[in-house]
Amino acid sequence: MKDYEVNGSGVRDPVAAKAIREVDKPPENLSLAIRLMKFAADCLGFEVIGRIWLRDKKTGMEYK
Numbered sequence: 641m642k643d644y645e646v647n648g649s650g651v652r653d654p655v656a657a658k659a660i661r662e663v664d665k666p667p668e669n670l671s672l673a674i675r676l677m678k679f680a681a682d683c684l685g686f687e688v689i690g691r692i693w694l695r696d697k698k699t700g701m702e703y704k
Contacts, residue, residue, distance in 0.1 A: 666703055670694065 644657035678688050695702045 667696070670696075670703055 644660045645652055645654060647653045647656060673694060674692050677692060681688050691704055693702065693704050
């Protein structure tokens, strides 16, 4: 994991680190979508055994 606390000059920058973490955080509805997919598979007698890979239609961001 990259250390966002230190900028390119080697100086601590906690404000920039917090901003980067907020931008990198996946949206809440992503977790809900994954839970719903796992629940649906379970109800139908299946099990998710691999990664679920999703793309946000609005932003184009991919979540693996």
